Amino acid sequence: MGQLNGKVAIITGASRGIGREIALLFGREGAKVVAAARTEREGDHQLPGAITVTVEEIRAAGGEATAVRADVSNPESIERLVAAARETYGPATVLVNNAALTYYEPIKEFPLRRWQRMLAVDLTGPFLLAQAVIPDMIATGGGHIVNVSSRAAVHPDGPPYELPARGGTVYGTVKAGIERFSTGLAHELYDSGIAVNSLAPTGIVASPGVLFHKLIKDDTDPRAEPIEYMAKAALILATCDPQTLTGRVTYSQPLLKEHGQL
Numbered sequence: 001m002g003q004l005n006g007k008v009a010i011i012t013g014a015s016r017g018i019g020r021e022i023a024l025l026f027g028r029e030g031a032k033v034v035a036a037a038r039t040e041r042e043g044d045h046q047l048p049g050a051i052t053v054t055v056e057e058i059r060a061a062g063g064e065a066t067a068v069r070a071d072v073s074n075p076e077s078i079e080r081l082v083a084a085a086r087e088t089y090g091p092a093t094v095l096v097n098n099a100a101l102t103y104y105e106p107i108k109e110f111p112l113r114r115w116q117r118m119l120a121v122d123l124t125g126p127f128l129l130a131q132a133v134i135p136d137m138i139a140t141g142g143g144h145i146v147n148v149s150s151r152a153a154v155h156p157d158g159p160p161y162e163l164p165a166r167g168g169t170v171y172g173t174v175k176a177g178i179e180r181f182s183t184g185l186a187h188e189l190y191d192s193g194i195a196v197n198s199l200a201p202t203g204i205v206a207s208p209g210v211l212f213h214k215l216i217k218d219d220t221d222p223r224a225e226p227i228e229y230m231a232k233a234a235l236i237l238a239t240c241d242p243q244t245l246t247g248r249v250t251y252s253q254p255l256l257k258e259h260g261q262l
């Protein structure tokens with residue numbers, strides 16, 4: 001019996017990186033995993049990973065999973081995703097909003113279309129997905145929403161500024177937004193038995209996207225954090241008591257220590 005036995009979990013951005021790792025762990029813990037992302041098959045994207053591969057790995061380990069191609073910036077695509085989860089396994093009781101789009105450019109050079117695209121994927125997507133699953137969660141007596149954030153949401157330390165700016169202002173802006181969205185939604189849903197929390201890595205996870213943007217060289221970097229920390233922390237937030245652990249802006253390692261897992 002796993003900690004998520006019988007639960008239906010929608011995980012976005014499950015083709016690679018943190019989302020994939022969360023999907024694999026949730027599958028091992030008995031969840032019926034709905035792995036969602038735009039990258040359906042290996043080779044569809046320049047970075048390695050695909051939701052069909054994630055699903056194959058879950059099934060090979062004895063878990064239950066299905067892949068649903070979805071663009072979280074598109075309301076119709078979100079409706080199809082939630083409907084597919086419901087038709088395949090039943091109402092979703094766990095939602096992990098992990099999908100994100102990132103460009104690293106200074107504001108003075110940042111194209112409007114990229115600003116709008118990041119807002120659509122990183123902030124509007126979680127808003128729309130939450131709206132789509134909340135009725136089912138209320139009807140089934142509760143649920144858990146985990147919104148993946150980043151330390152980029154923390155304000156720069158200065159002046160004077162010891163480190164040069166890397167063009168991450170827009171990414172920090174959307175992640176600060178997701179954190180405020182999480183705490184506000186937790187407040188709104190407290191009486192419905194739905195926990196809503198924000199989770200960010202304490203360090204830097206050597207995911208394909210992180211390596212692509214050269215934020216660190218590889219997982220031997222002293223700032224690197226093992227990817228499984230985020231998955232284990234997400235599991236805590238997907239199984240917690242909604243009356244006592246909700247509305248938190250959390251980081252992986254302190255949360256794991258708090259629960260005796262690190």
